[in-house]
Amino acid sequence: MEDVAADTALVDLKGMESLFGSLPKIAHNLFRGAADLGLDGNVAVASNPDTAVLAARGFGGVTVIPPGQEAESLGSLPVEVLFGDRIEGKKQEGKQKEGERGKKSECLLATLERWGICDLRSLAELPEIALSERLGQEGLRLQQLARGAASRTLVPVEAPAVFEEAIELEYPIVLLEPLAFLLNRLLEQVCARLAARALNTQELRLTLALQNLTGVDPQLETFGIPSESDASQGVQPRLPAQYFVSGRQSKFCRTLRLPLPMLDPKLFLKLLQLDLNTHPPGAPIMKIHLTAEPARPRSAQGGLFLPPSPEPEKLELTLARIAGLVGEARVGSLELLDTYRADGFRMRGFTPEGLPETTRREAAAEEKSAVTALRRFRPPLRATVTLENGELVRVVCSKKKEVQGNVLWKAGPWRSSGDWWERGAWARDEWDIALQNADSVALYRLVHDLLGGSWFVEGTYD
Numbered sequence: 422m423e424d425v426a427a428d429t430a431l432v433d434l435k436g437m438e439s440l441f442g443s444l445p446k447i448a449h450n451l452f453r454g455a456a457d458l459g460l461d462g463n464v465a466v467a468s469n470p471d472t473a474v475l476a477a478r479g480f481g482g483v484t485v486i487p488p489g490q491e492a493e494s495l496g497s498l499p500v501e502v503l504f505g506d507r508i509e510g511k512k513q514e515g516k517q518k519e520g521e522r523g524k525k526s527e528c529l530l531a532t533l534e535r536w537g538i539c540d541l542r543s544l545a546e547l548p549e550i551a552l553s554e555r556l557g558q559e560g561l562r563l564q565q566l567a568r569g570a571a572s573r574t575l576v577p578v579e580a581p582a583v584f585e586e587a588i589e590l591e592y593p594i595v596l597l598e599p600l601a602f603l604l605n606r607l608l609e610q611v612c613a614r615l616a617a618r619a620l621n622t623q624e625l626r627l628t629l630a631l632q633n634l635t636g637v638d639p640q641l642e643t644f645g646i647p648s649e650s651d652a653s654q655g656v657q658p659r660l661p662a663q664y665f666v667s668g669r670q671s672k673f674c675r676t677l678r679l680p681l682p683m684l685d686p687k688l689f690l691k692l693l694q695l696d697l698n699t700h701p702p703g704a705p706i707m708k709i710h711l712t713a714e715p716a717r718p719r720s721a722q723g724g725l726f727l728p729p730s731p732e733p734e735k736l737e738l739t740l741a742r743i744a745g746l747v748g749e750a751r752v753g754s755l756e757l758l759d760t761y762r763a764d765g766f767r768m769r770g771f772t773p774e775g776l777p778e779t780t781r782r783e784a785a786a787e788e789k790s791a792v793t794a795l796r797r798f799r800p801p802l803r804a805t806v807t808l809e810n811g812e813l814v815r816v817v818c819s820k821k822k823e824v825q826g827n828v829l830w831k832a833g834p835w836r837s838s839g840d841w842w843e844r845g846a847w848a849r850d851e852w853d854i855a856l857q858n859a860d861s862v863a864l865y866r867l868v869h870d871l872l873g874g875s876w877f878v879e880g881t882y883d
Contacts, residue, residue: 423470423576423578432451433575445483445485448465448484449464449483452482452483463480463481465477465483465484465486467486467491469569469573470575471573472566475495475541475566476495476498491568492542495569496540500538500544503567504526532556545564584614584714587607587709587710588606589708590708600709605690609686612713620717621715621716621719622682623716624677624713625676625693625713625714626712627710627711628712629702629710630671630672631671631672631673631702631705632705632706673704675693675697678770679737682716682719683734683737688738699749749768760840761839763849793882793883794882795866795879795882796882797879801879802821803818804816805876806876813854816867818878825858827856827857828855828856829855832854833867834852834869835850835851838871848872850868851869853865853866854866866878866880
């Protein structure tokens, strides 16, 4: 099947007669089927696609053109049918700027009208050489269409690959065990369709249609719903933030993003179970909808001289279990934020990737060279600072006795601030100082919190 225009579709009927009857019967069945759907259309059958399109645009109802009678059947149609799709496109554009193709079609149609060519029969009878000299190859193409002699292959429509599965329940589900049973069935179907196309997935979206509660059932405590005793005391159900209320049902959505493309329904089921244990739906489930985003399978080759790394599937499952214990915000890999704030970072999903060879060489070179490093104190040490005429004189830390003494040397202050438009605004001054203690001299990083007024020793230099 080919999508010719907004209102035209081509269907290849070769070999269909043994299944659906003769060509006129197939054409009438298509016409009746379109009418049943409320579509006012025309159906034409011909030996080549372009002839069928012209006949459907020019004749009403059902038209069947026998092979060899294309020119005779199309002869009475007006020349405008050759430019039907372009004329309709011009009408839809309205006042918008016309394209070059539309302007060329208008010029050709105006030229044919000046020649007195009103129907396809007149255009088909013109001498080919004279027509080519005046209109070029486009004129010969239009003449071939008017004669019904044009021949080409169909360009079939490729439907987008959508990997979705849904199930609507007769009775609501209030426990995770039956939900896991249904999820296993949906995941196996989706993974089978992905495997048939040699694809994996890196993102799963689970949407649950929930039933609005008019009363409270003790069994719903599994989903975080208060019991009857709590309901009698006025405790209301707390629904998570992933709710979108529409009509009588609300939707609960969860997205499972994987570090690498995978295709293991058992792994997906376990990850969804752990995620639902951490983020319960909060109400009985009436419908389950699962969507998988297709992705190309990963290809990797391990090195002979590299230490073995854990399998991505097992690592992801282990991280999901750890996240259920300590929280999602505390599991993953660090990602530095684009900010001047000290220790500005966030946690992102862990992706096991090997370092490129250039990065390994740079890291090896840095290890061999002498680099001064700041060893941070976590948490920073609260300090008492003595100032004379605005200058640092002495620093004392009560929690660490060795970090105290007179200031022999200092560099700074370096002032920085940010996030003034949010509640978490910050502003600080930094110094690098040298303290004289009982044994030796040590270098430290001293910080003054300008908003809170506190002093901290942030770290020491090695």
